[in-house]
Amino acid sequence: MMTGALDGLPEISPGIEMSYTAVVSVVDDDESVRAALDSLLRSHGYTVRVYATAEAFLSSAAPQDTGCLISDIQMPGMSGIQMYDELSARGIRVPVIFITGYQGSPPRVSAEAPEPIAYFPKPFPCGELVACVEDALTRHA
Numbered sequence: 001m002m003t004g005a006l007d008g009l010p011e012i013s014p015g016i017e018m019s020y021t022a023v024v025s026v027v028d029d030d031e032s033v034r035a036a037l038d039s040l041l042r043s044h045g046y047t048v049r050v051y052a053t054a055e056a057f058l059s060s061a062a063p064q065d066t067g068c069l070i071s072d073i074q075m076p077g078m079s080g081i082q083m084y085d086e087l088s089a090r091g092i093r094v095p096v097i098f099i100t101g102y103q104g105s106p107p108r109v110s111a112e113a114p115e116p117i118a119y120f121p122k123p124f125p126c127g128e129l130v131a132c133v134e135d136a137l138t139r140h141a
Contacts, residue, residue, distance in 0.1 A: 021047070022046065022047070022067030022068065022137045023046075023047045023048070023049060023062070023065055023066050023067050024041050024046045024047070024048050024049075024066070024067065024068045024069075024070065024133060024137075025048075025049045025050075025051065025057060025062050025066040025068075025069050025070070026038065026041075026048060026049070026050045026051070026069075026070045026071075027050075027051045027052075027053070027054055027056075027057045027069065027070070027071040027072065027075070027080065027083065028050075028052075028070075028071065028072040028075070028099070029052055029053065029072060029075040029076060030072070031052070033072070033099075033122075034050040034051075034052070035050075037050070037070060038050050040126055040129075040130065041130070041133070044130055046133070049062050049066075053075060053076070053077055053078070054071070054075060054077065054078035054079065054080060054082065054083035054086075055077055055078055057071075057083065058078075058083060058086060058087075063087055063090070063092050063094065064092070066094050067094070067095075067136075067137050067140070068094070068095050068096075068097065068117075068133050068136045068137050068140075069084075069087075069094050069095070069096045069097070070096075070097045070098075070099060070129075070133070071083060071084070071096060071097075071098055071099070072098075072099055072100065072101075073098050073099070073100040073102070074100060074101070074102060080098055081098075084096055084116070088114070093114060094140075095117045095136035095137070095139070095140045096116045096117060097116065097117050097118045097119075097120065097129070097132055097133065097136065098116050098118070098119045098120070099119075099120045099121075099122055099124065100119065100120075100121060100122065101121075101122045102121075103121060117132060117135075117136045118132050120132075
């Protein structure tokens, strides 16, 4: 059972084998959120890579082969918004879904960066997040 930032359990139909080639990268400084999202997304057939910091993600090979990025906004060091702006500056266009524990209107990304796919305040419904990932991967394939 998942607790914390996620609300609810993954919805899996028994007997249906799912397999996705797209990589979903998760960047969040909260280990419990990373673990919960890793489990949720893997249970839906995604290949998942998790990173504790924006810097770790940017210094890896992941930005080049990430099909969808899920990132916290507020993290120690580089924020999720700063990371997304850096990806855009590098010419890397990846659909991003921001998650945040802070209420209020979402921060702005740079004018050069495409608008994020979605913002989800924590806690968020698992089904809605998975549907958003599926939509992002379908539209940006």
